[in-house]
Amino acid sequence: MVDVNRSKEIQRVLIVTMAANLLVAAAKLIVGLLTGSLAMISDGANSALDSTSNVIGLIGNAIASRPPDREHPYGHRRFETLASMMVSVLLILTAWEIVKSSISRLTEGGDTPDRSHELHLDDRHAGSQHRRHGL
Ligand SMILES: [Zn+2]
Numbered sequence: 001m002v003d004v005n006r007s008k009e010i011q012r013v014l015i016v017t018m019a020a021n022l023l024v025a026a027a028k029l030i031v032g033l034l035t036g037s038l039a040m041i042s043d044g045a046n047s048a049l050d051s052t053s054n055v056i057g058l059i060g061n062a063i064a065s066r067p068p069d070r071e072h073p074y075g076h077r078r079f080e081t082l083a084s085m086m087v088s089v090l091l092i093l094t095a096w097e098i099v100k101s102s103i104s105r106l107t108e109g110g111d112t113p114d115r116s117h118e119l120h121l122d123d124r125h126a127g128s129q130h131r132r133h134g135l
Helices: 004-035 038-064 077-108 123-134
Strands: none
Touching: 004 038, 038 077
16 A cells, blocks of 8 residues: 555655755855855755755655565565664764864864964864854
8 A cells, every 4th residue: 555645745845855955055065165165165065965865765755655566565664764764864963063063163263362373374273264264
């Protein structure tokens, strides 16, 4: 027993969401590249990653809507659960990235410490300076 309408509706929502994610990603990447803002570029990359979960959802949904066959006599609904689990893992990874970058902004960003005594700026410092300009 397969609810074709339900699967079609899920597919429609996933495609619209994916299109929105890709538009946001493109906009952020273009602005980031034009302004040289690393924060904006990494934001755009995150939005692009968001569309990955839409693709996983679409594949899971397509498989789940297949009718039962010899190997799967009870149908393929479990593939939807599997896809949901993969999307959850991606969400947890994204959340972890946000927490990590927030912590590094708190510890490295904010008030600029006096580095005038330093003779050399390594790549890490140059990078964080870029991020500050970007914000
Ligand atoms: Zn099967």
